Amino acid sequence: MVRFFNALGTPVLAFFQYLGELVLLAGDTFRSILTHKLRWKLFLNQVVEIGLLSQLVVVITGAFTGAVFAAQTFFQFNKIGMGSATGAVVSVSICRELGPVLTALMVAGRVGAAMSAEIGTMKVTEQIDALRALAVYPTDYLVVPRALAMMVSMPLLVAECIAVGIAAGYFIAISLLEINGTYYMANMVRWTRNRDIIMALSKAFCFGILIVFISCQKGLSAREGAVGVGRATTEAVVNSSLAVLICNFFLTMLLNIIYPAGYQ
Amino acid sequence: MIAVRSVAKKIGQQEILRGVDLEVATGETLAIIGRSGGGKSVLLKHLVGLMTPDAGEIWIDGHNIIGMNERQLGAIRKKIGILFQSGALFDSMTVEENIAFPLREAGEKDPKVLHTKVEEMLEVIEMEGQEDKMPESLSGGMKKRVGLARSIIRRPSCVLYDEPTSGLDPVVADSINRLIRRLQQRLGMTSVVVTHDMKSAFDVANHIAYLHEGRIYFHGTPTQLQQARDPILQDFLLGRSDGRGD
Numbered sequence: 001m002v003r004f005f006n007a008l009g010t011p012v013l014a015f016f017q018y019l020g021e022l023v024l025l026a027g028d029t030f031r032s033i034l035t036h037k038l039r040w041k042l043f044l045n046q047v048v049e050i051g052l053l054s055q056l057v058v059v060i061t062g063a064f065t066g067a068v069f070a071a072q073t074f075f076q077f078n079k080i081g082m083g084s085a086t087g088a089v090v091s092v093s094i095c096r097e098l099g100p101v102l103t104a105l106m107v108a109g110r111v112g113a114a115m116s117a118e119i120g121t122m123k124v125t126e127q128i129d130a131l132r133a134l135a136v137y138p139t140d141y142l143v144v145p146r147a148l149a150m151m152v153s154m155p156l157l158v159a160e161c162i163a164v165g166i167a168a169g170y171f172i173a174i175s176l177l178e179i180n181g182t183y184y185m186a187n188m189v190r191w192t193r194n195r196d197i198i199m200a201l202s203k204a205f206c207f208g209i210l211i212v213f214i215s216c217q218k219g220l221s222a223r224e225g226a227v228g229v230g231r232a233t234t235e236a237v238v239n240s241s242l243a244v245l246i247c248n249f250f251l252t253m254l255l256n257i258i259y260p261a262g263y264q
Numbered sequence: 265m266i267a268v269r270s271v272a273k274k275i276g277q278q279e280i281l282r283g284v285d286l287e288v289a290t291g292e293t294l295a296i297i298g299r300s301g302g303g304k305s306v307l308l309k310h311l312v313g314l315m316t317p318d319a320g321e322i323w324i325d326g327h328n329i330i331g332m333n334e335r336q337l338g339a340i341r342k343k344i345g346i347l348f349q350s351g352a353l354f355d356s357m358t359v360e361e362n363i364a365f366p367l368r369e370a371g372e373k374d375p376k377v378l379h380t381k382v383e384e385m386l387e388v389i390e391m392e393g394q395e396d397k398m399p400e401s402l403s404g405g406m407k408k409r410v411g412l413a414r415s416i417i418r419r420p421s422c423v424l425y426d427e428p429t430s431g432l433d434p435v436v437a438d439s440i441n442r443l444i445r446r447l448q449q450r451l452g453m454t455s456v457v458v459t460h461d462m463k464s465a466f467d468v469a470n471h472i473a474y475l476h477e478g479r480i481y482f483h484g485t486p487t488q489l490q491q492a493r494d495p496i497l498q499d500f501l502l503g504r505s506d507g508r509g510d
Contacts, residue, residue, distance in 0.1 A: 122354075129314050130352035133345075134366050134414075135338040 021221070026213050028139045029147050042145035050111050050146075051153030057106050058161045065098055066090060066165030067172045074177045083179050087188035090169040095196035099162040101248050104207035107157065108240035112215035115146060116236035119219025120229035128220070143216045147209070154208030155201045162200055195259035203251050210247060211240045265290040265422060265454050266311060271320030272478075273306060280306050281317070282478030288471075290421075293448050293455040295465035298475035299500070304458040305349065305426050307475065311456065312344050312424060313337040325421075342370075345415030345423040349430065351407030353399040359386075359410050360395035366418045385413040389443065405436035409443070416447060422454040423447065429464045441467040462501060466490075474500065 074086045119142055122128050128138050166188070173179040215236040222232035266288040273281040280303040288294045298304050309315040310322055313329050322329050324340050332340070353362050363385050364378045372378055386392050389409040399407060408428060416423060425444065429437035441464050447453050448468075459465050465472055466486050474482040474489070474497060482489065482497055489497065498504070 125355070126348050126350055126352035127354055129309070130346075130348060130354070130411075132314060132334065132337075133312055133341055133348075134369065135341040136369050137334055137338065 022213055022217050025139070025143065025217050025220070026209070029143050029213070032137070032140050032144050033148065036140050036144070038148065039141065039145055042141070043148055046145045046149030047153055049114070050107070050149050051156060054107055054110055054153070054157055055160070057110055058103055058157045059164050061102050061106050062094075062099065062161035062164035063168040065102055065161075066094060066168035069093065069098065069165075070169035070172045071177065074173065074179065083177070084183035085187050086173055086177070086179060087170065087184035088191035090173075091166050091188045091192040092196055094162050094165040094169070095192065095200045097248070097252070099165060100158050100200050100203035100207060101244060103158045103161045103204065104154070104211065104244040105241055107154065107208070108211045108215075108244060109237055111150075112211045112240045113233050113237050115212070115215040116219040116222070117229060117233045119216060120222030120232040123220060123222045124225050124229060138220065142220075143212075146216060147212045150208040150212040151205060154211075155204040158200055158204035159197075162197075193259075199255045199259050202255060203248065206247060206251060207244050210243045214240045214243060265325060266456070267321075267323040268307070268311070269321040269323070271307070271310060271317045271322065273303070273310070273315065273317050275306070279478055281310075283320070284475070284478070284480055286473055286480055286483070288422075288454060288456055290454055291448070291452050292471060293444070293457065293469050295457045295459055295469035295472045296475055297460060297462065297465050297472060297500070300460060302475050303478055304460075304475055308346070308424050308426050308456065308458045312341055312346050314346075342418065343421050345418070345420040347408065347412045347415050347423065347425045347428055349426045351399070351404075351411035353402075353407055353410055353414070355399050357399075358395065359391070359397050359399070359402070362399070362410055363395075363413045363417055365414060370418065381417060382413075385417050388416075388446075389413045390439065405432045405440070408432070408440060412440075412443065416451075416453070419451065420453070422456070425455065425457040425459075427459055427461075428457060429459065429461045437461065437464060438467075440464075444468045 070086055070090045073089045074083055077083050077085055077089070119128075122131075122142075128142075131138050131141055170181070170184060170188075173184050174181040218232040218236035218239070222228045266286075268284050268286040271281050271284045272279070284307060286294075286296075286307075296304050296307065306315060310317055311324070313322075313332065317330065320330070325343065327340060329337060329340055353359075354365065357365065360379070360382050363382045364372075367378055367381060382395060383392070386395060389412060391406060391409055391413075394402075394406070399410070402410065412423075412425075412428070423444075428440050428444065432440065444455060444457065445468055448455055455468070457465070457468055469486055472482070472484065472486055472489050473480050476482075476496060482492065482494070484492075489501070492498070
């Protein structure tokens with residue numbers, strides 16, 4: 001019996017310890033943002049790394065998701081004579097769910113992995129100890145610029161993904177599915193509200209924060225050389241992706257209370 | 265300047281330090297010798313707060329650093345330079361950026377001032393003209409010298425060296441030893457050198473401490489160490505592995 005509770009308790013304790021470390025890192029970072037000077041060069045480098053260099057991935061993701069979603073929606077809606085409603089469904093879905101979630105998953109894979117690998121390598125090669133020994137606090141130097149760059153870049157990337165997705169859906173609808181463009185646009189504009197865009201950007205901001213802290217924490221706690229860095233990187237991507245998907249559900253439920261869907 | 269009192273440290277199940285007591289006077293060069301894996305580097309990292317002991321006190325310039333948080337330790341660390349065993353250079357920066365890093369972090373923005381100071385340091389470490397190289401293209405000895413330049417550019421009052429000559433050929437090792445001596449003589453820096461290279465220890469140190477089984481087994485001058493008849497010390501000095509001293 002004791003062994004059973006031991007076996008059950010150890011991972012539970014480890015999980016709560018991990019959550020605690022994440023919360024402490026986040027607290028430390030926000031305190032540092034408010035009380036210490038920002039290293040603008042590092043921040044701008046990270047904006048380029050996270051925002052600018054993720055453009056291609058996000059544009060492709062948005063375009064093909066919008067296109068395939070428009071096609072699938074049309075195939076189903078057309079059976080009941082509602083083909084022209086495709087635009088509204090595509091637009092609202094991409095704003096509220098697909099845009100933020102898919103962008104976050106792509107950023108977790110591309111940027112989160114890079115962050116944890118870079119910080120993890122610095123950890124196992126004593127570069128982080130060198131920073132500390134030189135009286136530079138690693139959170140200020142490594143985490144703050146990345147966190148701020150992520151907070152700025154994620155909403156912009158999600159907005160871009162949504163715009164490209166809607167445009168791709170429109171293009172497919174009028175060119176391949178032969179939907180009347182005027183009806184498509186009219187329905188889309190009628191059913192898509194500012195609150196859908198606010199919801200998308202709110203989610204983007206939250207997902208960005210999740211990805212950056214999970215990835216940085218994994219990097220900062222890496223050990224045991226190259227194997228440890230590899231493990232930290234994999235865990236950063238997996239944990240970030242799961243966190244995005246799980247939080248998306250709760251954010252949807254919460255934000256739906258504040259910004260209800262539909263024409264009201 | 266540095267006082268270590270009853271410091272104990274356990275890593276996993278292994279007791280690395282079992283009550284280390286040690287003092288380093290201002291301007292002195294102390295070599296800490298001992299067998300590989302005996303806790304010398306762990307002790308060194310404790311001196312600058314990179315590791316926290318399970319018990320004991322560490323006093324730097326009259327301040328007990330145990331219990332200080334990372335930001336409080338920053339003020340202490342500004343007075344101490346540390347040369348890591350691997351050099352620990354920032355691999356995304358050039359040699360010049362690495363060496364200038366502490367000054368830039370201290371608020372120096374003028375590129376001309378930074379460049380001049382880096383050139384001075386490159387001259388000290390005999391690596392003129394190498395400022396644009398990346399760490400990956402440097403040899404082990406060069407990395408250590410750049411690491412040393414980075415740790416002393418802010419003119420700390422104390423420098424800690426972790427195995428400064430390990431893995432280097434005798435000529436490069438001698439150049440590092442000369443550099444350590446020069447820093448002590450010219451700038452009066454207090455130095456703590458962790459090494460198992462006896463030639464290096466005798467070359468640079470005023471005092472030598474022998475760390476054995478987690479405690480300071482011997483602390484004295486190089487001459488006292490050479491004259492010691494203790495079998496454990498003799499085994500280490502003569503490099504005997506058959507344990508005649510045990």
